[in-house]
Amino acid sequence: MEDRIEKIKQQLQSQGYKLTLQREATVRVLLENEEDHLSAEDVFMLVKDKAPEIGLATVYRTLELLTELHVVEKMNFGDGVARYDLRNDSAHHHHHHLICVQCGALDEIMEDWLEPLEIRVTEEFGFTVLDHRLDFQGICRRCNEKNKAQQPPQEESK
Amino acid sequence: MEDRIEKIKQQLQSQGYKLTLQREATVRVLLENEEDHLSAEDVFMLVKDKAPEIGLATVYRTLELLTELHVVEKMNFGDGVARYDLRNDSAHHHHHHLICVQCGALDEIMEDWLEPLEIRVTEEFGFTVLDHRLDFQGICRRCNEKNKAQQPPQEESK
DNA sequence: CTAAGTGCAAAGGCTTTGCATTTCT
DNA sequence: AGAAATGCAAAGCCTTTGCACTTAG
Numbered sequence: 001m002e003d004r005i006e007k008i009k010q011q012l013q014s015q016g017y018k019l020t021l022q023r024e025a026t027v028r029v030l031l032e033n034e035e036d037h038l039s040a041e042d043v044f045m046l047v048k049d050k051a052p053e054i055g056l057a058t059v060y061r062t063l064e065l066l067t068e069l070h071v072v073e074k075m076n077f078g079d080g081v082a083r084y085d086l087r088n089d090s091a092h093h094h095h096h097h098l099i100c101v102q103c104g105a106l107d108e109i110m111e112d113w114l115e116p117l118e119i120r121v122t123e124e125f126g127f128t129v130l131d132h133r134l135d136f137q138g139i140c141r142r143c144n145e146k147n148k149a150q151q152p153p154q155e156e157s158k
Numbered sequence: 159m160e161d162r163i164e165k166i167k168q169q170l171q172s173q174g175y176k177l178t179l180q181r182e183a184t185v186r187v188l189l190e191n192e193e194d195h196l197s198a199e200d201v202f203m204l205v206k207d208k209a210p211e212i213g214l215a216t217v218y219r220t221l222e223l224l225t226e227l228h229v230v231e232k233m234n235f236g237d238g239v240a241r242y243d244l245r246n247d248s249a250h251h252h253h254h255h256l257i258c259v260q261c262g263a264l265d266e267i268m269e270d271w272l273e274p275l276e277i278r279v280t281e282e283f284g285f286t287v288l289d290h291r292l293d294f295q296g297i298c299r300r301c302n303e304k305n306k307a308q309q310p311p312q313e314e315s316k
Numbered sequence: 317c318t319a320a321g322t323g324c325a326a327a328g329g330c331t332t333t334g335c336a337t338t339t340c341t
Numbered sequence: 342a343g344a345a346a347t348g349c350a351a352a353g354c355c356t357t358t359g360c361a362c363t364t365a366g
Contacts, residue, residue, distance in 0.1 A: 018320060018365050040356080055323040060356065078234040080331085081355070098285050107283065117271055118294070125265065126299030127256050135291045136276070141284030176340050176345060198331080213348040218331060238356085239330070 004031060008071055015069065025050040026062045030072060030086045037075060037083035037106070077106075077135070100140035102147075107140060162189060166229055173227065183208040184220045188230060188244045195233060195241035195264070235264075235293070258298035260305075265298060 008027050009019055017023075029046045030038070038046070044059045063084050066072040072084045077099065096114075098107040118129045139147070166185050167177055175181075187204045188196070196204070202217045221242050224230040230242045235257065254272075256265040276287045297305070 016320095020321060020365070022322075053323080057324075057357075058322055061321080064357095074236070076234050076236040078232070078240075082236075098279065098283060100285075101288060107285070109279070109283070113275055113278070114292075117292075120271070121256065121267070121294055125256060125267070126302060127258075127265070127294065128297040128302055129294050130259065130296040132294045133291070134272075134275075136279055136285065136287050137290065138288040139286040144284060144286055174345095178340070178346060180347070211348080215332075215349075216347055219346080222332095 001031065008066075011069055011071065012065075017065065022047075022051050022054050022058050023062050023065075025054065026059060027066070027071075030066075030084065034086050037077075037085055039081045039083050041081075043084065073131075075133070096134040097136065098140065099135055099137045100143055101137050102139055102143040105140050105142070159189065169227055169229065170223075175223065180205075180209050180212050180216050181220050181223075183212065184217060185224070185229075188224075188242065192244050195235075195243055197239045197241050199239075201242065231289070233291070254292040255294065256298065257293055257295050258301055259295050260297055260301040263298050263300070 005024070005027055009024070012019060012023065025047050026043060028050060029043055033042075033046065036042075040056070040060050040063055043063065044054070044056050047054055047059060063072060063074070067074045067084070070087060073087050075083045075085060077083065077097075095112075096109040098105075098109065100106075114132055114134060118132065121127050121129055163182070163185055167182070170177060170181065183205050184201060186208060187201055191200075191204065194200070198214070198218050198221055201221065202212070202214050205212055205217060221230060221232070225232045225242070228245060231245050233241045233243060235241065235255075253270075254267040256263075256267065258264075272290055272292060276290065279285050279287055
């Protein structure tokens with residue numbers, strides 16, 4: 001944990017960036033919530049516990065900086081909010097998402113299923129893959145079961 | 159072409175929606191630009207040729223309606239603008255994207271490479287797949303060649 | 317000391333909404 | 342006729358930016 005912070009610190013410093021209290025607090029929040037996909041607003045609220053004076057703009061600026069340094073990955077699930085994930089740049093962190101359109105649950109597949117496809121992309125398209133995103137939209141197990149139990153209406157509510 | 163418009167018309171009517179000039183014009187624009195990923199603004203500008211009085215709000219409302227009816231697919235490439243694609247709901251239209259991070263080119267793979275993975279998702283996660291999205295980010299063939307020709311600088315421009 | 321970073325508030329995009337008016341069925 | 346749809350402008354989000362002040366190195 002501390003060593004990972006240390007590493008990110010050095011990454012910042014080696015690029016000539018300063019190590020401010022706000023930046024460290026932000027990185028800590030990201031580390032402590034590695035499993036989640038936090039929005040800037042989420043990070044802001046969490047980071048205020050550690051650095052109450054921090055402003056939302058600084059959080060945005062820090063997340064942008066970390067994205068440039070490839071420390072975090074900026075993601076977009078189509079709900080209009082950017083979400084940020086710490087990158088495990090050791091192994092390809094590349095997880096895939098299962099997004100339930102009924103209840104909104106977001107599940108993850110932690111394995112990387114795409115290696116073979118990346119090879120195909122490279123060979124057939126001359127395209128060098130740096131990153132990828134695979135999302136499935138559908139009905140999650142829980143909703144599937146719920147629906148089976150109580151025969152659902154034909155029409156969607158909206 | 160006309161038959162596809164007819165089909166969408168009927169789809170609208172069968173759900174009790176009215177067939178306005180604006181909606182038809184919007185659908186035509188989408189049909190005529192099927193290969194592109196138009197933003198609402200793009201659609202708006204194109205549709206103004208056919209229906210000059212139309213307002214941007216109507217375009218948004220129409221695109222939202224068509225999304226609900228699964229006539230179009232709303233997409234998000236992370237640049238903060240929603241883009242809309244007509245869905246070929248006959249065959250799984252599901253194309254994948256190759257996004258070049260250097261020049262911004264957006265190429266497509268028109269085949270569906272994910273059938274086997276969908277089966278796995280269903281079996282291993284009890285998740286019913288309705289749709290999916292697969293994007294690769296990286297360097298396109300053209301940029302790769304350009305880079306090889308003129309040994310590129312070590313640092314990115316920004 | 318001085319350039320980089322911060323906080324605040326204002327400004328920017330894209331998208332949605334309220335409301336009076338128009339239009340389809 | 343009556344409900345649905347439209348256009349316009351205003352309002353709503355999330356995000357970025359300008360600027361004076363603070364701080365890390």
